[in-house]
């Protein structure tokens with residue numbers, strides 16, 4: 106029974122909401138509570154109760170049971186669709202099957218040529234900025250690189266986002282997630298964002314396609330996440346000269362650069378949580394014997410990457426761990442999710458982030474300039490990436 110689950114101390118009326126939004130890092134709070142209250146526990150929120158789980162057996166049952174037995178939390182779906190985006194991320198049932206096939210079709214080609222072109226443009230732009238005595242806006246440029254790559258890989262169009270920061274798609278996509286997050290943080294409907302609606306109309310004209318919703322979803326889902334993965338990887342390398350040297354020392358294939366990206370994803374997963382509910386009553390059994398009655402309108406917050414804490418020397422940046430097979434067996438570590446709704450862009454994201462790491466470390470020196478911070482805007486990304494790039 107849900108009432109038998111443990112629950113962290115909470116406030117009257119607002120329940121756990123203040124603890125979750127204070128500090129702006131709810132995923133870390135949820136993981137800390139797993140350490141203290143067990144891998145399946147209960148939350149009290151203004152909209153009603155919710156269950157949080159990182160139990161490997163429950164996580165696996167839920168992820169494998171989508172979309173047949175579990176659907177995305179309707180509140181999240183409604184909020185995203187209210188901005189005008191109807192795509193594979195919010196689809197369920199038969200529509201999900203059709204949208205997912207469309208997404209897979211769009212991602213079928215070999216993205217390496219467009220990745221190489223984009224990474225080449227990035228390096229040329231950074232060299233020009235440095236020659237001009239300017240500071241490199243690392244995160245903003247990685248974000249535009251991810252957008253440029255995803256648009257080119259999925260539609261064949263070259264929007265030149267790296268060299269043209271003010272294009273309509275470059276302006277639109279970064280505004281969408283903050284708008285969705287603002288709405289998710291408030292229990293009442295916010296006024297319509299007319300500027301966002303205008304930008305969406307422009308995007309529709311720019312990307313004419315029967316699958317517009319799915320194309321836009323891919324751009325949204327791919328942009329911040331891939332930029333964050335590449336950005337954190339560079340950030341960790343800046344603080345670990347011996348790892349930087351190991352990346353530089355390797356010749357093709359870029360195995361070490363790939364291990365660096367995977368390790369950055371372990372320490373700073375851009376998407377560590379998915380929220381679902383059962384379509385009809387389903388019993389879930391955890392590895393520790395917890396029995397949970399999942400019913401419609403009970404949100405289940407599935408922690409995808411809690412297992413990152415169970416690796417040996419979990420807090421240490423240690424890319425070489427990915428070159429051996431030392432992942433602990435009980436680790437739920439799914440930075441790209443799992444089951445039928447696993448991230449369809451995972452190969453593209455990894456290829457792009459690895460290409461960035463290999464080229465940037467070859468061409469530039471990296472220096473860390475203070476602590477980095479995370480912020481949550483639907484995905485988790487660096488709010489500040491204090492990385493100083495200089496010519497080599």
Ligand code: HEM
Nearest residue numbers: 194323326327330331334376379440441442446448450454
């Ligand atoms: C490092 C980069 C990325 C990370 C960490 C990431 C992570 C994830 C995760 C955890 C999910 C599953 C969410 C759930 O279970 O509901 C997901 C779904 C999804 N991702 Fe990614 N992603 C990344 C890059 C990309 C890229 C580049 C694209 C597109 C080109 C993309 C498109 C999608 C889509 C469309 C879904 C929804 C799939 C569905 O519901 O069937 N992602 N991603």
